[in-house]
Amino acid sequence: MHNPIPHDVIIAGAGPVGLFLACELRLAGLSVLVLEQAPDPRSPLKRLPFGMRGLSVPTTEAFHRRDLLSEMAAAPSKDGGAHWAQQQRRPGGHFAGIQFYLDAVDMSKWPYRLPGPAGTNLLVEMEELETMLADRATAMGVGIRRGLGVEGFTQSGDDVTVRAGGETFRAGWLVGCDGGRSTVRKLGGFGFTGTDAEFTGYTAEVELADPDKLSPGRHYTAGGMYTYARPGTIAMVDFDNGAFHRSQPVTTEHVQAVLRRVSGTDVTLTALKLATTWTDRAYLAATYRQGRVLLAGDAAHIHSPLGGQGLNLGLGDAMNLGWKLAATIRGDAPAGLLDSYFEERHPVAAQVLDWSRAQVALMRPSPSSRALEAIIRDLIGTRDGATYFAGRVWSVGLRYDLGGGHGLVGRSAPDFELSDRTRLGERMRSGHGLLLDFNASPALQALTTRWGGRITYVAADARERLGLNALLVRPDGFVAWAADGEPDLEEATRAASRWFGDAATP
Ligand SMILES: Cc1cc2nc3c(=O)[nH]c(=O)nc-3n(C[C@H](O)[C@H](O)[C@H](O)COP(=O)(O)OP(=O)(O)OC[C@H]3O[C@@H](n4cnc5c(N)ncnc54)[C@H](O)[C@@H]3O)c2cc1C
8 A cells, every 4th residue: 555655854954044944834834853863952152142142134024924023033142032123323234344334225215115113123032033934844743853863865756765763764855954064055965166265264252361351343454354252253354265164173272373363462361261263155946946845045155154144035925836835735826836936046145155255355454355355345335335235134135037017016015004913924924825916906815816725815905016006925925916007918818827827717
């Protein structure tokens, strides 16, 4: 007798990307098992001061659309909960440590963005984020098995058999969310190419005998770069071609030697409380899918944490992949839907990798890099410059190339405040597509009905329509079709079929 496949999807890795993807797949009704190598999810490296992560606008929007944002804003953290970064005369972000300021940014550059809960950057502690996502996933019925690292797998035409911790698991699909040194990527034969490390980066919590020898803030020096925040948090970059990273234990003596070299001082360390190293190695998978095996997050792309975009990139992968994989497994996906995951997300990752490389170019201890730094400082201080850097750092300019159409197509849907005071994002919690119709047109309603539960029809006016009459939003919140004037029903039907598959005949 044929054995039924016990899980629709196995996810390797219970990091933020694996957990968020598990929630997305479960929301779509799939059975999901997460296998995590580490027996204990807690780590001092995931807590303050090292574990702080900046969430970009697409991430806060995704969390808003899944009702995770309010939970996060309420989560207790050591300094009183997650903090909204958007305040007056506050730094809005940085490029290689060179700040731009919020009040210099021209927000009118993004006409389809409405102020609201999801429109800003948010800082969270990694451990809080993972705990929240794990709790959500468990409450939804995702199985999470810790202490079981994926060691191998084989795939057939129908399923994938995964070996982990001496046990065997079977599922229809396997997604590697197992981080930068991904076993799934390595065993799956995914191409992985890019540029090698120029430096070893250090983040350390130290005690200093003579802290006044270091001045607070970020400093480019003849030896590299260091950032010092009182009382004793240090980040450093040492241009050693990445030779030290993971080659030997990080000792007090070594950190002191590097700090002395890059700072050009004779500062003395009396204790090393915590330290981690990283590099600027920037590599990208050549494909995100091999048969029934997929990659997402750091498993698919690695780069230096400069500019803090890796987590956001990975969560964006999960939001993009979840509904497409679910439709593929249900059997109602239109042709090419799953391939569009790679087509849309690979260019975004390539851009992020280049953004991190550009920052490395500015950080090198060379006269040409200092000259470049001076130019960037000038540019970032202008309104156009600050706006450009904000667009890149916050990822507000993100647009998938969905092939022309209205200027909103391929962009994140504006978070309209509807006539009943709800926001559009709140109407997206089911994970279905959504057709928002400001004019309650019976023809659009009839059209939507043909896709059954796959598209929710919402007829409601909005406080600010932004010149629109109707729009079709994919489950990930990106706009598939929009109309300013009288809706073109044929165009709307084409867009719905392209993203939601075959419909019942009218
Ligand atoms: C110092 C530093 C600062 C950063 N700051 C930012 C920031 O401000 N903003 C930002 O967006 N990003 C930032 N990043 C990057 C961000 O932390 C990562 O991009 C993000 O954690 C990637 O998430 P992930 O789930 O893909 O991988 P991970 O977080 O690495 O999770 C992978 C999980 O898979 C598990 N695993 C590994 N191998 C296996 C296996 N064989 N089987 C099963 N499980 C396995 C691991 O134990 C882990 O739990 C920073 C990174 C560093 C190092």
